[in-house]
Amino acid sequence: MRTLLYPSLLLSAFLASLLLAGPAAADTVYRWVDENGKVHYSDTPVKNAQVFDSKENTRNEVKVSHGNIKNQDQAEPIADADIQYQVNIVSPTEEATVRDNNGDFSAQISIFPEAPRGTLIQLVLDGKPYGQAQTSPNFDLKAVERxxxxxxxxxxxxxxxVLASSSSRRIFLHQANIKPQVTP
Known part of the structure; x- marks a missing residue:
């Protein structure tokens, strides 16, 4: 009986150590730039890679405080004073290179907890509002310069x-030169 119990205890201890070590190992992300200037991320280290902390500067939390409004007929509902909204840009990712000759791409936004009725989402491109504020978290950007x-x-x-704001997301728009060069 002892011989059957001992291997099962070893197996259990081994599996428990894998479960405990797995999430910790998966949390490390490495960032490096290749010889062409392209940024890479990986969970395995490579030469000249640096540990990347994705939790740093990825969220902006704002506490909103308003008085209690009991009039349900008001045109603009007000957010609960104790809720801190988190606004994040889901895509494109940080330092993403978007390739589109027309300069068109999409941006997706997430808000947690769910935004109160009557609030809008405004996308700001290079410090200027892009289009009209809208209720949809999906934006289609058109004719953006390279x-x-x-x-x-x-x-x-x-x-x-402004009730809450995301952190700034840096992206690169690549447009291939499709105009033929004219020779004199």
Whole structure:
């Protein structure tokens, strides 16, 4: 009986150590730039890679405080004073290179907890509002010039007050030169 119990205890201890070590190992992300200047991320270290902390500067939390409003007929519902909204840009990812000759791409935004009725989402491209604020968290950007850009998403009230804002997201838009060169 002892011989059957001992191997099962060893197996149990081995499996428990794998379960405990697995999540810790998976939390380490490495970042490096290749010889072409492209940024890479991996869970395995390579030469010249640095440990990347994805939790740093990826969220912006804002506490909103308003008085209690009991009038349900008001045009603009007000957020609960104790809720801190988190606005995040889901895509494109940080330092993503978007390739589109027309300069078109999409951006997806997430808000937690769910935004109160009557609030809107405003996308800010390079420090300027892009289009109109909207209720949909999906934005289709059109005819954006090539180069480096910054995106910020804001949760705003209908009066335009910013309730919460995402951190800035840096992206690169690549457009291949499709115009033929004219020789004199």
């Amino acid at each position: 180069g480096e850009h910054s995106l910020i998403a804001q949760l705003v009230s209908q009066s335009g007050k």
